[in-house]
Amino acid sequence: MVQATGPASSAADLALIRIPVHRHPVLRFLTELRRHRMALFGAVVTLTLMLFGFLAPWLATHDYARQNLLEAFQPPLRPDHLLGTDQIGRDIWSRLVYGLRTSLLVGFGVTLIALIAGTVIGTMAGYLGGWADTVLSGAVEIIWGFPLILLAVILTGAMGPGLPAVVIAVGVINSAGFARIIRGEVLALRYREFVQAARAVGATDLALIVRHILPNAMAPTLVMGSYYVALAIIAEAGLSFIGLGAQPPLPSLGTMIADGRNYLLHDHWISTIPGVTIVLLVLGLNLLGDGLRDILDPRLRER
């Protein structure tokens, strides 16, 4: 995550330490984040929506699945329904926070697991080299280019409609994506002087990887990670929108948007509220990704 400090510094990096930025790396990162306005905006939006999602059971005012036809089509800002109700009288606010939770579980939860799997595969391929690399990176290249949505639909054919197919598709493709990045970083780092120096003083392979190589591979991984989360969230919502992802009564932002598609003319909020939410979430993640790239990896900065 941070290149110029910590035990894993090369000779060139050591020279940089003379610049008086000798604070904790996390603090320095936060200072830079505050200066980068777009990234800060992305981070605030993403964190707020994450908070809503994770606190869903406490924030929801109604049972997200309870229907009440007498109270259908209530516009937002009613005393007992903050964001109104949908076409069968379910409380939109309660569905929104639970829908966010679904998106975040598929987006963040699965991408986190994929990060672990991808790190293991990528490190093995990059560090071991030889035929292990040929086999692993060959498989990774094939899977990585494959469209997420097509894989999810084929898996749905095999497993039936529902989130598991989406989760597996996101997990497999994001793992391949992470493995690809990590492998490249490991290849670039393993012969650098600081790694060789650590080896010379007797560090084991595992220590080399965990203490010296992986921390330096974190920057590009985190940057791509935020884009992968956004892609996963879009894919889940899109599949739910066409009826393949989350199955009723579980709310998902995609199914909520689809619920309102026949009532756009008079009761547009049924679709608009989840629609604006997902645009905010994806925009926040993309801005955060661009910002992380600028802050953590200045080499990649777009001019």
Add this chain to the structure above:
Amino acid sequence: MVEYLARRTARTLVILVLASVAVFYSLRFAPGDPSGVALSPLALEEIRQAYRERLGLNKPIYLQYFTYLGHLAHGNLGQSLINGKPIGELFLYHGRNSLILGLAALALSYVIGIPLGILAAAHRNRPLDHAVMGFGALGMGIPNFWLALLLVYLFSVKLKWLPSAGCCSPKYLIMPAVVLAAEGTAVTMRMMRSSMLEQINQDFVRTHRAYGLPEWKVLLFALRNALIPIVSLTGLRLGWLIGYTLIVETIFNWPGVGYLLVESVLRRDYPVAQFFSLVLVLAVVLSSWLADILYGVVDPRIRYARV
């Protein structure tokens, strides 16, 4: 060039075989079996058994795979369990529609994305650049199904200019093509901009400028090299496009391959789902092969490199 071509083609063939086996196996693990769709729920177990035997579903999966390949080779594609239509006929009709939609979207994304990217690069860090890049961020941030809904609301519900769904005249094509092109346009634009900026700072461009060439001619020289990353991205873009057709065709009821695959998966129409899964996987693999070839054609460094 020949060696490069041969290597890429061999790789593609290996991927094709592996992918088709994977698709075939995964659909064989589907819960329930085709007899549940085709026969009455009251059908006796003996009848179900006979039905499975007739379709060869009681044999080992690898034998079924070869039998299936044999059928394919003889042009015997089977028929839909739902409406009995021959799959070959479905393929011709839906394949044609998907091709029209996909090509329209691809063309649209390049026709809009490339000039806007060049424009943004030429006006770097000025209002026009910011406007174009903002538009790009929006194009990448808006999920396509949400964009679809917004367009339907504006052009079908409010203005009543365009039909909200269906097929098959240019009027029906406009909205699905725009939605399908949106993300690709944004990606192309950003790529074009940064790749142009990279070229503009090169020595050969500075030399052209120093010779007093008009600015548009200078840009033209930079453009040739700047297009290489765009071409190399084509394969990946085609893959995404194929993925997104599944959603866009379903939203707009555009009767293409994606629509058919989603429908058949939802209705458990196994022969159709299997055939069109294979078709789309084939399309993805072939488009990445095509992009590799194109890449080799435009960039001699790739052609001769040992990869």
